[in-house]
Amino acid sequence: MLLIQQIINGVMLGSVYVTMAVAFTLTIGVLNFLNFTIPTLFMLAGMGAWALTAKGVPIIGAPLIPVVIAPIIAIVTTIAASLIVERFTFRYLKMKYGDSTEHAIPLVSSLGFLLIIENLVRIAYGTDPQRFTALEADFTFDIAGLMIRVPQLASLMISIGIVFAVNRALNHSRIGRGLRAVAENPDAANLLGVEANKLVPVIFMLTGLLCGLAGILFAMNYGEVSPQMGEDIGSKAIAGMVIGGLGSIWGAVIGGLIIGVAEMLTIHLFGADTVQVVVWGLLLVMLFFRPQGLLGHNSIGKGKL
């Protein structure tokens, strides 16, 4: 029974990884670049929502924002931050130096943004984790002896819902088709009049939305935020994405859930110290036997959605 409980907890935790793994997948699939700002955007939403309720609007200091509104402002801020990152890493540097085959520059500059934003938050609010209990509405219900926490269930449903929505938009909208065309064959898309530089901000907006949501859901579930909260979650989301298969949205979903369950089971069976060994060991085993991941295409990193 305890084992089943751990699996349920793992699925709930996995939903946070799922949301972020999908964000990573979108940028890799369409732009063929690993966006390192994703963990920071996740943190920005969580810390932002906390700061707005506990410390008030940054710089001005007041007023304290009600807990119902703060998450929405935090998510909008995260989307805006993601667009700023796009403007000053991807678009500017690519226009100036890179051609379509140059991926190192956006990658390194996104890493720069990661460190800058994270440290700005540290300077403003310190490195200590902050209790963020306001969001932690702890309703629990009990099904046949299994404890299901309402916020976790809600976050699982919101995660899966948003992934469905993103997937549907990619498959059934004009912009979605344009993005898939750019992902598969940028040259052919260009010849048909698809303007990639107009579509790239859409990817960054979705990235901001997904990370913002994940950050808030995480805060809701664990009642704690910190400037470094994105690092661990972000790296596990990357592991989940690779296990599920690069470039596949449903792969990211499955991979994220696998990591969540593996993490909870490891804690249950061997203790918290062994989590990283198991998660990254799982990744290495997967890369060894099935480098394309569970649902991935045959070649790693080939831009496809």
Added chain:
Amino acid sequence: MLLEIRDLDVRYARTHAVKSANLDIKEGEIVTVLGANGAGKTSLLRALQGAVKPAGGKIRFAGEDITHMSPADRVRRGMMLVPEGRQIFVSMTVHENLLMGAYLRQDGDWVRDLKEVYERFPNLANRRDMKASTLSGGEQQMLAIGRALVSRPRLVMLDEPSLGLSPLFVNNLFELITQLNRDGITILLVEQNTGMALEVAARGYVLELGSVVLSGTSTDLSQNSALAEAYLGGGHAKTSQTA
């Protein structure tokens, strides 16, 4: 004049792919551009669609200077390149590929144009919801041309459409090209299949190492025996068996 190309230069890092080329295409014509591998035919077409920036010269389409326009603006004005190797989206269905041809259409009429494409290519209609990767080479070429037609082009540029097709399909293809022309579409056809190209085209240009070295009516060009030997690497004699 629908398309006027004046002193067009295309350069890559180390190569001068097109050297001050001058070509004219009148509305309603089929014009072919011939030349051996590496003569600059593909570079010429890519510069015409805006996929590569010309190093010099001017391109005018329907009287308007389009030299510095984006590919999208050229598509909006009615230019459409069917690239070498078809370049269909294999991860999409047949229908989605065709919708990509209508990507920039703002008017509602594209629905009718799409229907016409399905009527023209019943094979595509039958495979509407199948992945484009499951189509045969010939069907993929039809899909690439169909996708171009959904944009309702005035000028269709075809880059080696017969490449890799069976002889039977090559005949169908050239039949289709004349049909499209009869329906009012101007065609710029780049081919290595010289014999077939000169059969359907009214006029032709011969490129060699980036320069236009010969031009004239198809009859003149096909009677020019020097052409076959000097510029097409004996391609004229070979054409009957190419495909």
